[in-house]
Amino acid sequence: MSRLLLVDDEPAVLYALKELARSNGHEPVTARSGAEALERLEGVDAVVTDYAMPEMDGLQLLQAIHERDASLPVVVLTAQGSERVAVRAMKAGAYEYVTKPFDIDEMTLVLDRALETRALRVQNRRLAVEKALGRSIVGDAPAMQRLLDAVARVAPKDVTVLVRGETGTGKELIASLLHAQSRRASGPLVRFNCAAIPAELAEAELFGHARGAFTGAVQARQGFFAQADGGTLVLDEVGELPLPLQAKLLRALQEGEIQPVGAGRVERVDVRLVAATHRDLAEEARAGRFREDLYYRLAVVELVVPPLREHREDIPALAKEFARRFGARFGVDDVRLSPPLLERLAAAEWPGNVRQLENQVARLVALSNGGELGPEALEAGAAPAAREPGVEAPPEGALTLHEHLDAVERNIIAKTLAATGGNQSETARRLGVSRGALIDRLKKYGFA
Incomplete structure (x- = not known):
């Protein structure tokens, strides 16, 4: 079902457009002004707008829409005899114009063509990105389409982006998409995991160091910022950065300058930063665990990656x-x-999100000899599949003692991870283990 944004300050015209959209199987979204239309633009596939409206006319709305998404078709309604206005609309990038009062058959044909054009533009854009990434992009559910549309709009603009989402949702893919569709696509894409490096070494890793800056620094080393010069630097799990290093990161973003550890000089860098985290940094800032000024600097645009439970319809295609x-x-x-196997996968719970599903399918394929795999393949793996609703445990004798123990431990971790919203530090605290030990188990059971 396509979504149509219908804009007109005349209630009768708006009603007629809405009924026409519904009769053709589309979902209508209505607005009485240009400003209201811009607030309701998210997730629509085409726009029909009147030309003559107060405050913001149809051409001004057309320009504002194309600044956000140039691929969105806009049909402009004009009064009879307004050929000059129609020409201006077409020159400004309107998909088509229709005179009022409109003919139902003509409007239906125009909308059908506009939606086909939109679908082709989206498909071509996806193919171009897939070619740049070297992999397919799966995500036809509305929640993912809205996210991918937002990525396409933001990527060409050289702004800092904060990508937020639960563990395993695919934040790294969104970061790659932002780079692939940006003007820096020919430059380097460099990743730095803020949680994987001890705090005392993170500064040297990020900004580099001079020879002799500390014990073991036998030669100068270029940091990740310098390596990403002219391209994109992705900071994974940015919420794990210690507060002193957050201040230095803020300076690098504000000034475009870095100072390698032990060096008496500063270096200019031209880097687009994409930060990723499973934490709510706004809440972290209010609690004093994250610098508020750095949060606002990172979240010029904030993109939220939905958990797999919010786009279950994508599970078969992903699998x-x-x-x-x-x-x-x-x-x-x-x-x-x-x-039947796809149905089982689609019905299962995936607290580890897309990454857990990916690891489960990898396990199924690795243990198979090819051909068609049925639901029984889920019981043949070395590790149990994600628990389905109402399924507590495999029957006795189906698993070895070690597999039973793994299943129990995995289930406890899954429940605790879900209860903490994917917060690994809090999950580790509740389970009484170190964060490093938890991460090892998450990898073992396909959560990470």
Whole structure:
């Protein structure tokens, strides 16, 4: 179902457009002014707007829409005899113009063509990005389409972006998309995991160091900021940065300058920063655990990646893509997931989100000999699949003692991870283990 944004200050015209949209199987979204239309633009596939409106006319609205998304078709309604206005609209980038009062058949045909054009533009854009990334992008659910549309609008603008989402949702893919669709796509894409490096070494890793700056620094080393010069630097788990280093990161963003550890000089860098985190940094800032000024500097644009439970309809397509990818990687020919198996995967709970699903499919493919895999493949793996609603445990004798213990431990971790909203530090605290030990278990059970 396509979403149509209908804009007119005349209630009768708006009603007629809304009924026409519904009769053709589309979802209408209405607005009585240009300003209201811009507030309701998210997720629409085409726009129909009147030309003659107070405060913001149709051409001004058209220009504002195309500043946000140049691929969105806009149909402009004009009064009879307003050929000059119609020409101006077409020159400004309108998809088509229709005179009022409009003919129902003509409007239906124009809308059908506009929606087909939109679909082709979106598909071409996706193919271009997939070519740049070297991988397919799966995400046809409305929640993912809104996110991908937002990425396409933001990527060409050289602004700092904060990507937020639960563990395993695909934040790294969104960061890659932002780089691939940016003007820096030909430059380097450099990643730095803020949680993987001890605090005392993180500054030297980020900004580099001079020879002899500390014990073991036998030669000068270029930091990640310098490596990303002219391209994009992705800071994974930015919420884990210690407060003193946050101040230095803020300076690097504000001034475009870095100072390697132990060096008496500053270096200019031209870097677009994309930060990713599973934490709510606004809440972290209010609690004093994250610098508020750095949060605002990072979140010029904030993108939220939905958890898998909010776009379950993508699970079959994701599973098929993972099976294709791992079949090629593992040399397993013609591996297919049967409809019953896809139904089981779609019904299962995935607290580890897309990454957990990916690891589960990798396990299925690795243990198969190719051909079509049925639901029984879930019980054949070395690790149990994600728990389905109402399924507590495998029958006795189906698993070895070690597998039973792994299943119990995995279930406890999954429940605790879900209860903390994916917060690894809090999950580790509740389970009474170190964060490092938890991360090892998350990797073991396919959560990370």
